[in-house]
Amino acid sequence: MASMKCMQPQTASMVTVLQDVNGNAREETSIGVVSRRSFISKVKMHRYSKLEIFLAVVSLLLLVALVVVVVLMEAEKSEGTKTDDERLTMKKPDGAIKNLARVLNKMDRKANPCTDFYQYACGGWEKRNYIDDSEVFVLSYMEIGNENKRQLKEILENKEIKLNYSA
Numbered sequence: 001m002a003s004m005k006c007m008q009p010q011t012a013s014m015v016t017v018l019q020d021v022n023g024n025a026r027e028e029t030s031i032g033v034v035s036r037r038s039f040i041s042k043v044k045m046h047r048y049s050k051l052e053i054f055l056a057v058v059s060l061l062l063l064v065a066l067v068v069v070v071v072l073m074e075a076e077k078s079e080g081t082k083t084d085d086e087r088l089t090m091k092k093p094d095g096a097i098k099n100l101a102r103v104l105n106k107m108d109r110k111a112n113p114c115t116d117f118y119q120y121a122c123g124g125w126e127k128r129n130y131i132d133d134s135e136v137f138v139l140s141y142m143e144i145g146n147e148n149k150r151q152l153k154e155i156l157e158n159k160e161i162k163l164n165y166s167a
C-alpha cells in the first residue's frame with residue numbers, strides 16, 4: 001500500500017523593521033504558521049487560467065449575440081404592425097414581379113386544380129418547354145439556356161437577316 005505523506009504546516013518568521021516617533025529603529029519578529037496549500041492558493045489567486053479567460057470571452061460573445069437578437073426581434077415587431085397592403089405597395093422590386101410573372105406563365109389556368117393539380121401548376125411550363133429525351137430533369141438556368149438557343153436559332157433562320165448580312 002502506498003504511503004500517503006501528510007503535509008506538515010511550516011512555520012515562518014518575518015522580521016519587520018519599524019521606526020518609532022523619535023526616529024529609533026526597532027525590529028519585530030512575528031512567527032506564524034503557514035500551510036503550503038494556502039500560500040500557493042494565495043499566489044495563484046491573482047492569475048487567471050486559460051480556461052477562465054476562454055469562458056469569459058465566450059460569455060461576452062454570447063451576451064453580445066443575445067443583445068443583437070433582441071434588437072433584431074424588436075425591429076421585426078415594429079415592422080410587423082404594418083398591414084399587408086402597406087408592405088406590398090412599399091416594396092415592388094422588378095425582380096419579384098418578373099419571378100411572379102414567370103411562375104404564373106408556368107401555370108395552366110384552364111385546368112381544374114381540384115381534379116388535376118399537376119396540370120394546373122405545371123401545364124403552362126410543359127406547353128412552352130421542350131424536354132429532350134436524354135434529360136432527366138430541367139433546372140431554371142437550363143431553361144434560360146434553352147430560351148437563348150431558341151432565340152438564336154430564330155435569328156439565324158430569319159431570311160431577312162440572312163439577306164442583309166450575306167452580301
